Amino acid sequence: MQEKTEKEKMLNSELYLATDEELTRMHFVARQLLYSFNFSQPDEVDRQQHIIHSLFGKIGSNFSIKPPFYCDYGCHIFAGNNLYINFDCTIIDCNKVHLGNNVLLAPKVQIYTAYHPTNPNLRLSGKELAAPVTIGDNVWLGGGVIVCPGVSIGSNVTIGAGSVVTQDIPHNVVAVGNPCRVIKSV
Template sequence: MKSEKEKMLAGELYDPLDPQLSNERQRARLLLKRINETRDDEPEERNRLLKELIPAMGPEAWIEPPFYCDYGSNIVLGDKFFCNFNCVILDVAPVTIGSGVLLGPAVQIYAATHPLKASVRRSGLELGKSIEIGDDVWIGGGAIVCPGVRIGARSVIGAGSVVTKDIPEGVVAVGNPCRVLREVEE
């Protein structure tokens, strides 16, 4: 029989009030509080705490506080990743972000979702869908990446966009819902 955590990571309905999941979220919240309270003259301490929160964080990855997530342990960050102020990553399913990725301020990445049927939502069960963001992607400030989305390498997502479907490699995409405008010229 699968644990609630195994169900969660597999994208199946799970109970978010499960004691193990509740404890892991509390651990993340306590670490986030410490991270978000670090001063700019404490970069080593901030980086140490970030690596405790997100063990799969590449070298030279950087997150500007305040930052928020559910667990941290379900996030993979590539090398030279940069996250600006006020970003949120709801990582109830795996969130994999490549190297050289730039997130503008207030970008929100939501792997968390809820059942469409009200009767199932009333049960309190939730689910997640994994998100993948390729290398060298730039996501403009205030953009939202919805559950289950893949963004191809070298693409640019315009500020304020709502990404509801996969975006191919090497394109500029904007809007709500986010649509491809053109290819990126190297």
């Protein structure tokens, strides 16, 4: 049986080395695309959209992403229709990030899939971990929200500004705080 590549390990939520040649090359390509996107002129909407189509694994129709935008690879981001990402958002897509239809990300939203081992000796080895993030349809993440690795957020959800989402959030709720918790149903 052939050993898994570091990319395969990364996408399987196993320990992996991000300094692997394939991952380094993928990251470089994403950085080039992000540079072109983030330094494009405001009236270059067609160019910006072409870059995002080249960067993301999949993106639906009618999207708007305001520069600057940051991600690790881009190709692990899968978004539905009517995506809106406001200024200065970061998606660390070392694993898959699924964004449903009608998702709104306010300024400075951060979505993380990557994390490091808590065992200091293992952490010093340079190996990392990544867990997927899923965000349902009709979701609004307020300004500065942080979504942690492995989290799923249901559909028809509002996450209040500044919240840190450390665990799954069910459908049809408003949730706020650090750690984020449900405060009401909608």
